[in-house]
Amino acid sequence: MGVLKMAKNTNIRISLPAVCFVWQIAMIILFGVFIRYDEESDTHWIEHRRKKNISTNLENDFYYRYPSFQDVHVMIFVGFGFLMTFLKRYSFGGVGFNFLIAAFGIQWALLMQGWFHHLDENDWKIKIGVENLINADFCVASCLIAYGACLGKVSPVQLMVLTLFGVTLFAVEEYIILELLHAKDAGGSMVIHTFGAYYGLTISWVLYRPLLSQSRHLQGSVYHSDVFAMIGTLFLWMYWPSFNSAIADHGDGQHRAVINTYLALASSVLTTFAISSISQNNGKLDMVHIQNATLAGGVAMGTASEFMITPYGSLIVGFCSGIVSTFGYLFLTVNKALLINLLITLYLFPYQPFMEKTLKIQDTCGIHNLHAMPGVIGGIVGAITAASASESVYGQEGLINTFDFKDAVANRTVNIQGGYQAAGLFVAIAFGLVGGALVGGILKLPIWGDPADANCFDDDVYWEVPEDEDENFLSRHQNMNHARGIPDV
Amino acid sequence: MGVLKMAKNTNIRISLPAVCFVWQIAMIILFGVFIRYDEESDTHWIEHRRKKNISTNLENDFYYRYPSFQDVHVMIFVGFGFLMTFLKRYSFGGVGFNFLIAAFGIQWALLMQGWFHHLDENDWKIKIGVENLINADFCVASCLIAYGACLGKVSPVQLMVLTLFGVTLFAVEEYIILELLHAKDAGGSMVIHTFGAYYGLTISWVLYRPLLSQSRHLQGSVYHSDVFAMIGTLFLWMYWPSFNSAIADHGDGQHRAVINTYLALASSVLTTFAISSISQNNGKLDMVHIQNATLAGGVAMGTASEFMITPYGSLIVGFCSGIVSTFGYLFLTVNKALLINLLITLYLFPYQPFMEKTLKIQDTCGIHNLHAMPGVIGGIVGAITAASASESVYGQEGLINTFDFKDAVANRTVNIQGGYQAAGLFVAIAFGLVGGALVGGILKLPIWGDPADANCFDDDVYWEVPEDEDENFLSRHQNMNHARGIPDV
């Protein structure tokens, strides 16, 4: 049986190029039909300025948002990419497949989000500018989170499929939460993190591998792969204030979102170190916690980042989410050292003992601890903060601006807003669970070239891997070259 | 005796979590009492704009300073963090503890700097915006510099104490230098680098370990740890123009600070390579020099960055500081290859032979060469440049703007300003020496869990360290798995 399993066909020489080519050509055609420059990136901008009496080029949204966009872009490609290099022999796959699916996903997201949010009803075109680029990066983030649960266990073709459907689902749930429910979620605690995490966890649950322990020897880090992962952690951590403020309101909105996120992140670092140390007999710190749970404050501050949550409120959010996230890595993970998460969703389901026996989810990066739980916290914090907003704190205009209480929702009260925020959280979870189940089912088909249980977490399956340290060692002892067939001159 | 030493208790399971929790809770309480959003990050900004007749959201200081803030943030966490990953087995501690103390320090700095500089006398609140975040990052930089001298020889609890007092001392000396003496120091040659370096060197002197050679085998780099350190070096080098301009005057002030720093840094790269090569018999370059002394131009340009020092003046500053810094690594370091600096402070004390025999400072990262000497150069350059400023060069308004000659100091002449600049330098040194002696004394108490001499520079003391290359090698030869107790399937 084991031998048969080993024989799984992982040759993606037809399927991966086919998917890349066909989908990219489809993108070109759809962009040709639908996507145009918006008025701020079109050469007619100078006429637009004159017509709207805009005094300076600086009022082009580009100058408000471009620095934040670049920070978000770094988080998507270096942040998420390097965070997933921690495995000893899956660094190529971590950073490389992250690169592939993000590059595809941002194109598809421009279309999907455009159709739902930005379709010009006059000419049926989507007009894009820098804010669309940011939103496309945001959308892709949810798929990269989902990748975290599947890291090392799926083929790049499966990841492309995961991204295709993930972006599609994202655009719909985002439309429901932000447009129909009119919930606020500037940094995406619900829309990005909660959805992305449950989407990935459910997929991982469908793709459960009972014999995954066959690749146990590859399910850990080595010293330098942990240092590489810290590059990802730190770029995520440093730029998270840009993430949560990138599409916030001009002026005080962006400014306040940065302050709140900066403080929440700082606070979650301290509680992560505390819980990590206290959990070991000898007080030693665990890199897994430091690489992940320190970021929980940013996730949990996603929804409320624009609100007047106060600086100390932000610290409290970071404090709690750092604790919860680290505890997640400690207690929801049966075999922590090997990073196989047999995850028991303690707080969502009433029949815990039943779940404990039944629900088997292999969550390679622990996204339940970093994105699902802090994301849900963020959604709840957002709902409470919204419901307790008041004119005395926000000012009359400030309250209207912050929650966009105008047009159809001009008469909404903060209490009702709080309710809609909570509803948004459930929509995000529902889309993650249902969407993940459906997509998981598709990915279970035996046509995608996924690796056998014994070959998981091994770059050698999909990459030309250079010979390594031992080779290296030899190369420095050139007197041994004869044995390797290299002629002297 | 040796065996007894080895038995030193490095279990920080109680102390580290206690410090993290208690101090973080203290931060939350103090933030609750004291910290509020300022008028630019508060929802009342729209009313403020109307009242002050501000035409556009872009005039929110956020848009002037946020890109620089993010660059500084990267320097603090990736720059300093990765610069300290060069040791072969202390990369976790280098980047990880840097992360911890910076995350704590920025919170404490917002409070300390707020009390001294930004306390609103009407309501006794500190109103924070993006400039406060930058200043908090700056303040923490001085403690990270001090960490460089102690790298590998102290426990994380000691580092938290070092940071608590370091930030406190910083806020006081900064208040004296910038407010009372009205010295200018936009990039902190004196306030940050000189203070931070002498603070760390004095602590290291108090904590002198006569038997440190017991961990000699860990006091070097390996090939890839040197490459990791270059990540730190380059992000510091590239973003230093943002560091020196982040809180400079809007408009020409920030612009000029960038140009001056850019040029000084370029110049110090060339002299560093020159001295590094000339110092070896075979002309080979030393990574220690390239990783550190190339940055000396940025340190030395800290005070004068805003001044009309001229582009060629900036090149000269970089030229000299690169030479001095590299010579520091060569001659003030007895055992360079092993990175134990037995530092002889040649230029501060008259009785050199006496110092040579007596003053024993183990400076792991060579901060004396990178921060102390170039910082002092920067202070002197600032004083000279200020004293030689003239209306013919600066213009009447330019001179007033650059040196803030208004209110209480409206009648100050440039000569007097030069004198106050020099006085500021001595204040920074004094605070470093006295503060370091006091804090060093506290850190010498045998309660902080510091490692034994033989266990210095070893991540294994405070971290769960993965098994490594050898393990890795084995893992790729799965036929050997039987021997490791992993069952075949």
Added chain:
Amino acid sequence: MGVLKMAKNTNIRISLPAVCFVWQIAMIILFGVFIRYDEESDTHWIEHRRKKNISTNLENDFYYRYPSFQDVHVMIFVGFGFLMTFLKRYSFGGVGFNFLIAAFGIQWALLMQGWFHHLDENDWKIKIGVENLINADFCVASCLIAYGACLGKVSPVQLMVLTLFGVTLFAVEEYIILELLHAKDAGGSMVIHTFGAYYGLTISWVLYRPLLSQSRHLQGSVYHSDVFAMIGTLFLWMYWPSFNSAIADHGDGQHRAVINTYLALASSVLTTFAISSISQNNGKLDMVHIQNATLAGGVAMGTASEFMITPYGSLIVGFCSGIVSTFGYLFLTVNKALLINLLITLYLFPYQPFMEKTLKIQDTCGIHNLHAMPGVIGGIVGAITAASASESVYGQEGLINTFDFKDAVANRTVNIQGGYQAAGLFVAIAFGLVGGALVGGILKLPIWGDPADANCFDDDVYWEVPEDEDENFLSRHQNMNHARGIPDV
């Protein structure tokens, strides 16, 4: 013979310091004579503002360009630097010499570009601001591209000479292309990439080493050196939109350049993965392709980035350039696994079989595939896009603004502009070929300390290299310390 070769003198203890010192002193003198702050970085800015009736400090060009400048700066030092760390034992040289020559080159570029473009005819001074810094970084990029062809085979002294002449040639060809021909090239497909690549390839051709296979064992990567190289790839990829927009027109010009580049890059990622996978029997991906060809879209979008090429046009450019670049790595490279490119320039010369036998170019990084071919594509795309521009798409004012049809070229038509764009491409190629031949001849002199064939790609020639993994392994088994002469305590 081999033994004689081995005896090549690589001692640069005199030559490297001499070059660094003398040239840096020359820079200081020339800067003293020629370089001054421009009106936006001078303290007289406040008077300038009043005179020109500029309402806010934000109109200082600093705020339009500084975020892009910092991104470009990261590309130059971390992007190019880390991209060249992929060799198993030349990471120090890759990132270190990149650092050295870029730091020298930006100074020399400020002078050379200043003399040609910015010399004030009143006082014969060059007035610099942030745009000059960006242009200096751009100029240096061409030399770093050329370094890519020579990586591992030249001494740092040769690289300094390559940079001195490279910057000089660049300034002249840039002047001819941008000023005399009035071609547009915001992102430098022609001026930077095409010139730089042919310059480097021709040098490499002149310096052809028939016995380079003697260092074959060092001409590959190890696992972690490939991960380091991905840092370079990703920072180049992420910040390329800033590269192509950094000196574009304020407002819609910068905005559009970002969108076009973002899309072209995304598209070339997918085609790179596709071709890489399809080219191997087992469908495995090759890190060499992912590290390089994914960037081809950015190179190819350099000239047309500001034009109304449309979003789908950008995708098509990325699509094609990703394919062409990856094919380059596959078929123009005889011994791919060993990274020795015996490059056959298929499309430039008619007598292909002749070329195939004769033209032997060893292109370490494959810059022909990443910069030369996509650069030429970019030039052609630019010419076609310019020639097909129309008032109906651009608007009357937009067309004039985009192509600067004013003053001497006020009456130029888009067709003629297209012709001049094409002419610009040939100028870039010609300067690369002729300049490279001349400089190659100079570098062939036996005085520069280049390594013997058997010692290429080895950091040990120019760097103090730490003992490594084996040492590391030993160090963790302290019971073996006795053998290494370290006393027990």
